Amino acid sequence: MIKFLDLQKINLVHQQEIEEKLIQVFRSGWYLLGNEVKNFETSLVNYVGSPHAIGVANGLDALRLIFRAYLEIEQLKEGDEVIVPANTYIASILAVTDNRLKPVFAEPEIRNYNLNISKIEALITPKTKAIMVVHLYGQVCWSQELETLAKKYNLKIIEDNAQSIGAEWNGIKSGNLGDAAGFSFYPGKNLGALGDSGAVTCKDSLLAKTIRTLANYGSQEKYVNEFQGLNSRLDEIQAAVLDIKMKYIDSENDRRRDIAEKYISNITNSKIILPLLPTASKEHVWHLFVIRTDKRDELQKYLLENRVQTLIHYPIPPHKQKAYTYYNHLSFPVTELIHNEVLSLPISPVMDIDEVQRVIKMVNEF
Numbered sequence: 361m362i363k364f365l366d367l368q369k370i371n372l373v374h375q376q377e378i379e380e381k382l383i384q385v386f387r388s389g390w391y392l393l394g395n396e397v398k399n400f401e402t403s404l405v406n407y408v409g410s411p412h413a414i415g416v417a418n419g420l421d422a423l424r425l426i427f428r429a430y431l432e433i434e435q436l437k438e439g440d441e442v443i444v445p446a447n448t449y450i451a452s453i454l455a456v457t458d459n460r461l462k463p464v465f466a467e468p469e470i471r472n473y474n475l476n477i478s479k480i481e482a483l484i485t486p487k488t489k490a491i492m493v494v495h496l497y498g499q500v501c502w503s504q505e506l507e508t509l510a511k512k513y514n515l516k517i518i519e520d521n522a523q524s525i526g527a528e529w530n531g532i533k534s535g536n537l538g539d540a541a542g543f544s545f546y547p548g549k550n551l552g553a554l555g556d557s558g559a560v561t562c563k564d565s566l567l568a569k570t571i572r573t574l575a576n577y578g579s580q581e582k583y584v585n586e587f588q589g590l591n592s593r594l595d596e597i598q599a600a601v602l603d604i605k606m607k608y609i610d611s612e613n614d615r616r617r618d619i620a621e622k623y624i625s626n627i628t629n630s631k632i633i634l635p636l637l638p639t640a641s642k643e644h645v646w647h648l649f650v651i652r653t654d655k656r657d658e659l660q661k662y663l664l665e666n667r668v669q670t671l672i673h674y675p676i677p678p679h680k681q682k683a684y685t686y687y688n689h690l691s692f693p694v695t696e697l698i699h700n701e702v703l704s705l706p707i708s709p710v711m712d713i714d715e716v717q718r719v720i721k722m723v724n725e726f
């Protein structure tokens with residue numbers, strides 16, 4: 361069986377380094393708010409190029425905390441509108457609604473599944489205060505036009521960078537394009553921990569300080585609480601593992617790019633719509649390799665019968681989920697078409713050439 365993602369193999373590549381570090385942190389007796397987190401935050405700042413990085417418990421919290429901090433420092437207020445992509449994982453939307461902000465959904469571009477930036481301006485009202493971009497599947501969602509729009513209407517740009525660590529636009533890393541960004545280090549992400557974890561990067565120091573405080577019970581000084589905060593800390597063990605794996609992220613992303621190029625050059629089945637290679641290869645880190653076909657369910661079944669695991673990202677868009685009954689009446693045809701037709705093929709830094717060739721062969725034979 362070619363697994364969709366072989367997490368065991370991905371982590372065993374770094375077995376010795378990780379196991380030695382795990383023993384060291386275990387024996388140190390220091391498990392939270394220590395040097396491992398500090399070191400990893402410094403590595404993230406150096407890598408992404410943003411002035412601030414704050415380790416948090418997971419990717420959803422990273423995004424929730426950005427909005428929550430903007431509310432606390434009164435740069436956003438309850439009921440403000442945030443333009444969000446309709447085509448995304450639900451976490452992006454949850455971060456907005458959890459803070460009693462109003463998501464205003466925008467359709468994606470069918471050619472790359474990312475937010476269609478030319479559709480944003482028509483959605484802006486006096487209540488619009490922010491745009492959330494999601495670099496979906498690992499591809500940067502950014503343009504000069506977006507920057508101009510944000511300046512013209514004085515909008516904050518928040519990046520959901522959960523799928524795209526290492527991607528670049530014009531030499532700037534994702535996570536350092538907007539005002540603030542949320543990262544996820546869920547085990548299956550391109551930089552994955554051994555459990556849940558996440559981080560925020562941002563440009564403004566007051567925002568950074570507020571997020572750090574909010575994530576620690578709203579407290580900077582023990583037992584003194586400035587905010588009704590939460591407990592959303594990155595722990596020492598996860599930070600130590602992430603700091604090791606961080607050294608390999610560029611070479612692992614390059615390996616994903618190689619596989620994506622092989623798929624794109626060699627999958628020739630006319631029933632399949634392939635993703636496009638971006639004009640600059642660094643704009644994509646291929647967290648997912650997503651193809652599209654109106655025979656999606658048959659293809660998935662055929663591949664499984666031929667021992668190739670695939671997944672669907674995602675089967676139901678956020679506005680059609682039971683969790684959001686009050687948005688169920690909305691209609692976003694491009695988003696809905698994508699959800700009906702997409703299928704993700706296996707891609708990872710540890711897939712070998714035989715596996716890649718077998719996936720190509722089976723997709724072509726369908």
Ligand SMILES: *Cc1c(COP(=O)(O)O)cnc(C)c1O
Nearest residue numbers: 418419420449451452522544546
């Ligand atoms: C994974 C993911 C998240 C949430 O990250 P968690 O660490 O699982 O909370 C948010 N947005 C997108 C686009 C994701 O893929």
